[in-house]
Amino acid sequence: MMSSKRQRPVVAALLATTMFGGLSAVPVLAQEAAVPAAPAPAAALPTAGTVRSINVVGQQRLEPDTVLSYTKLRIGQPFTQESLDQALRDLYETELFADVQIRNDNGALTIEVKENPVINRIVLEGNKRLKEDKIRPEIRLAPRQIYTRSKVRADVARIIELYRRQGRFAATVEPKMVQLDQNRVDIVFEISEGPKSKVRQINVIGNDKFSDGELRSQMVTKQSRWFRVFSSGTSYDPDRLAYDQQKLRQFYLTEGYADFRVISAVAELTPDKQDFIITYVVEEGKRYKFGDVKVESDIRDLSSASLTKTLPMKKGDWYNAKQVEDTVDTLSETAGLFGYAFAEVQPDFNRDKDSLTMGINFRIANAPRVYVERVDINGNTLTQDKVVRREFRLAEGDAFNSFLVKRSKDRINSLGFFQEKLDIEQKPGSAPDRIVLETNVQEKSTGELSLSAGFSSLERFIVAASITQRNFRGKGQELRASVNYSSYSKSVELGFTEPYFMDKNIALGGDIYRRDLNSFRYLNNNDRDTTYKQTTTGFQIRAGVPITEYMSLALRYSLNLDDVSLDKDTYYTNGVCDPILAGRYLCDAIGKRTTSSLGYSLIYDNRDNRIRPTRGHNVVVSQDFAGLGGSVKYIRTRLNGSKYWPLGGGFIFSLSAEGGYIHSLEGERRDASGELVDKVRLTDRFFLGNPQIRGFDIRGIGPRVKRFYLVEDPDNAGSFIRSTGDNNVRDDALGGRIYYLARAEVEIPLGSGAREMGLRPSIFVDAGAVAGLRDPIPTNFPGYCSVTPQTGTTGSASTVRAASLGNCNAPPTGFDAAYLDGTGFEEVYLGDTLKPRVSVGFGINWNSPFGPFRIDIAKALLKEPGDDTQLISFNVGTQF
Numbered sequence: 001m002m003s004s005k006r007q008r009p010v011v012a013a014l015l016a017t018t019m020f021g022g023l024s025a026v027p028v029l030a031q032e033a034a035v036p037a038a039p040a041p042a043a044a045l046p047t048a049g050t051v052r053s054i055n056v057v058g059q060q061r062l063e064p065d066t067v068l069s070y071t072k073l074r075i076g077q078p079f080t081q082e083s084l085d086q087a088l089r090d091l092y093e094t095e096l097f098a099d100v101q102i103r104n105d106n107g108a109l110t111i112e113v114k115e116n117p118v119i120n121r122i123v124l125e126g127n128k129r130l131k132e133d134k135i136r137p138e139i140r141l142a143p144r145q146i147y148t149r150s151k152v153r154a155d156v157a158r159i160i161e162l163y164r165r166q167g168r169f170a171a172t173v174e175p176k177m178v179q180l181d182q183n184r185v186d187i188v189f190e191i192s193e194g195p196k197s198k199v200r201q202i203n204v205i206g207n208d209k210f211s212d213g214e215l216r217s218q219m220v221t222k223q224s225r226w227f228r229v230f231s232s233g234t235s236y237d238p239d240r241l242a243y244d245q246q247k248l249r250q251f252y253l254t255e256g257y258a259d260f261r262v263i264s265a266v267a268e269l270t271p272d273k274q275d276f277i278i279t280y281v282v283e284e285g286k287r288y289k290f291g292d293v294k295v296e297s298d299i300r301d302l303s304s305a306s307l308t309k310t311l312p313m314k315k316g317d318w319y320n321a322k323q324v325e326d327t328v329d330t331l332s333e334t335a336g337l338f339g340y341a342f343a344e345v346q347p348d349f350n351r352d353k354d355s356l357t358m359g360i361n362f363r364i365a366n367a368p369r370v371y372v373e374r375v376d377i378n379g380n381t382l383t384q385d386k387v388v389r390r391e392f393r394l395a396e397g398d399a400f401n402s403f404l405v406k407r408s409k410d411r412i413n414s415l416g417f418f419q420e421k422l423d424i425e426q427k428p429g430s431a432p433d434r435i436v437l438e439t440n441v442q443e444k445s446t447g448e449l450s451l452s453a454g455f456s457s458l459e460r461f462i463v464a465a466s467i468t469q470r471n472f473r474g475k476g477q478e479l480r481a482s483v484n485y486s487s488y489s490k491s492v493e494l495g496f497t498e499p500y501f502m503d504k505n506i507a508l509g510g511d512i513y514r515r516d517l518n519s520f521r522y523l524n525n526n527d528r529d530t531t532y533k534q535t536t537t538g539f540q541i542r543a544g545v546p547i548t549e550y551m552s553l554a555l556r557y558s559l560n561l562d563d564v565s566l567d568k569d570t571y572y573t574n575g576v577c578d579p580i581l582a583g584r585y586l587c588d589a590i591g592k593r594t595t596s597s598l599g600y601s602l603i604y605d606n607r608d609n610r611i612r613p614t615r616g617h618n619v620v621v622s623q624d625f626a627g628l629g630g631s632v633k634y635i636r637t638r639l640n641g642s643k644y645w646p647l648g649g650g651f652i653f654s655l656s657a658e659g660g661y662i663h664s665l666e667g668e669r670r671d672a673s674g675e676l677v678d679k680v681r682l683t684d685r686f687f688l689g690n691p692q693i694r695g696f697d698i699r700g701i702g703p704r705v706k707r708f709y710l711v712e713d714p715d716n717a718g719s720f721i722r723s724t725g726d727n728n729v730r731d732d733a734l735g736g737r738i739y740y741l742a743r744a745e746v747e748i749p750l751g752s753g754a755r756e757m758g759l760r761p762s763i764f765v766d767a768g769a770v771a772g773l774r775d776p777i778p779t780n781f782p783g784y785c786s787v788t789p790q791t792g793t794t795g796s797a798s799t800v801r802a803a804s805l806g807n808c809n810a811p812p813t814g815f816d817a818a819y820l821d822g823t824g825f826e827e828v829y830l831g832d833t834l835k836p837r838v839s840v841g842f843g844i845n846w847n848s849p850f851g852p853f854r855i856d857i858a859k860a861l862l863k864e865p866g867d868d869t870q871l872i873s874f875n876v877g878t879q880f
Helices: 064-069 081-093 132-138 151-167 212-218 240-254 304-309 323-339 383-388 402-414 586-590 753-755
Strands: 002-005 023-027 048-049 053-057 078-080 097-107 108-115 117-126 172-180 184-192 196-203 263-267 273-285 291-299 346-353 356-363 371-378 423-430 435-441 447-456 461-474 477-486 488-499 507-522 527-547 551-565 590-603 616-630 632-647 651-664 706-714 720-722 729-733 738-747 759-771 782-789 796-802 826-832 837-846 853-860 871-874
Touching: 023 081, 053 064, 064 108, 078 081, 081 097, 081 108, 117 132, 132 151, 151 172, 151 184, 212 240, 240 263, 240 273, 240 323, 291 304, 291 346, 323 346, 323 356, 323 402, 371 383, 402 423, 551 616, 759 853
Parallel strands: 053 108, 117 184, 196 273, 291 356, 371 435
Antiparallel strands: 002 097, 023 172, 048 078, 097 108, 172 184, 263 273, 346 356, 423 435, 447 461, 461 477, 477 488, 488 507, 507 527, 527 551, 551 590, 590 616, 616 632, 632 651, 651 738, 706 720, 706 729, 706 826, 738 759, 759 837, 782 796, 837 853, 853 871
16 A cells, blocks of 8 residues: 655654643744645555545544545546645645645545644733734734644734834744644744844945935934934834935935935844944935026916016026925916916926036926816714815805915814814816815814812812813814812803804804902911902803904903902901901902903914914904993903914924003002002902913012011021011012013924824923002011000000001000010012013923823023012813
């Protein structure tokens, strides 16, 4: 009896001795070398014969007829050596069998098979940098599938490729097979991740005009250095290598080297497989200048001579390919302004290698004038179509205008309802002179939820919650609600805005609110008491109408009822507010008043995005008139503006400034003692500090009264000096009637990974001041006078309050001379100056998983006596 069998090594000789769950783990790819491309010839088989019978043995899950169906052997048909070999190949190609033999006994064929096992489970070991949810999708093997070596090889290759995309080229994957009963196996992928492969060195060969450092600065890939520990550009990436070649070419072309080329770019992995050495071989070529440059237009509405005069490049300038690309875009936009959406601008180059000049002829081919056939909006599942359509500056049937298309895109982006990748595609319509504007939007979260709770040494237990939905019901409406509660402050606010009232271009909104504030002061190092209570209840109604495309008018009316009160048992003497106990400024503030005000704002805004602008400016002039009824009368005027410039490379520079002045329309005001006080009440003044000027505390800038408590001088018994302890100084911000504020800020771009995380760092300089109050009269109180009865009279020693410094020299009738005995205070008026306060710092905006997060670290460079500084400030919320 002869047999035909694919030659295979003994599997037992390849078993790994690693124990796994009491069973041996077999390196499943160790048998790879034993799988030839074709079976070996059968020994001494007849060259021909007839199949008398076929018997299938060794199968467990498969039926004999199923095994036989994979071959072309049939009873009664002739067979040859080649047909037996083909049957072996056919059975192995099914990948259902680990071993196959065909025995021939004078035409009685016996097919003996050993089935491949069934996979019980897939196990990953050693993966720490990449979690299972990242690796599992790359694995095609699955439980209850038939195990095959080819599928294991493919899965290993995919896992290794996944690690390479993460920059880990030293990663290895060793698959092992754990034999179980019933011909089942566990597949274990043992992963050795290895370190992240960095770029150790970048070499450039062939560069004479520019240094290696200059060229490396143009590349996205960076050399691994300690100061780039947080940079993602130090990891090797083949795609980034190709991109850097384009960056090099772009750099040389902008410098006039039109013949520049990268001959080769080789990334060599170091022997330890931990780092790469990248070598570029370049050929710089000669430097060119612009020759004759002109525009030839086949469109009669576009004058060739006029367009030639607007070209940014002139004959004799160094050739700049980027300038050429920008000119093509500019000419295309110019054609679009006249309605020629599909005008083709083709630059024809005339290179003169002898004179090293590059002449360019910008040809504008003739094209039909185009009209908008249809506006399509895709991707908006929540937002209604009309919310997007009403921001379009073009309608069906209008002549196409590229400027209005860009303006429409800016307005849609300014809604804040969609991702920044919003695009308006221009597609051909049903006729050559028709165009379809297809707007593809991707909605994002428009709700913001902020929740916070904690314990403060100042305000004890704190709870705050706010919710804002800027796209309520998908209609573009804004709904707001907030609640704050602590031991010293409570507030509830509700607001609603309809941007297109009755589908007209009129915005209408309103707010109602109730705010309760309990201010406090320190009595000693640990205790404090409430100074005053302020309750504000009111509402505001707003309306806005556009005047032009960029200018709008906003009107508002508000009515507030303010009640500032003090505890009479604590701060009153003989039924009158006592300035010694409460302070003159606070005694002046108490009382009930009603403010009825009408205001307007004139707004000019041409920014490309109101939420995150990159270019453009806005200016706002606003005034509020209080006195339409009520007990408060004033005119408050404010002016603010900002401007944004893209600096290239993702950098955005902005300047902003604002200022304000409040003028009282009331007559002279006097306090209870008859002294003149400022006409503008405390609650109506301007206050300045964080967050307007970072680096200073809340209300940390401007006029203030500081009360220094007196303690006995340890070096001079009977004398008193100011305490230096923070808890023995009372700091009361008074605000001002005039203020100004300026800010310069540069937003710094980060890599793609940081952008995907929503990180936007910036550096800034803030400056400003608030001032303009009538100087308040400080309240100075030296303490108490100790007095003793005169000789021969009845009575006991006691203390009486000193009304002013030196008052104790005149004892009351019936008492001997008195002396100062007890802690008093001195008050100082500070900060009433328009000298600028300046701070510098950096901050980071982060769209974190918890919501918008902002942290600023700022240092005050210029400050005045009395100002309160703050180094770090932050806030956080969430989105839904």
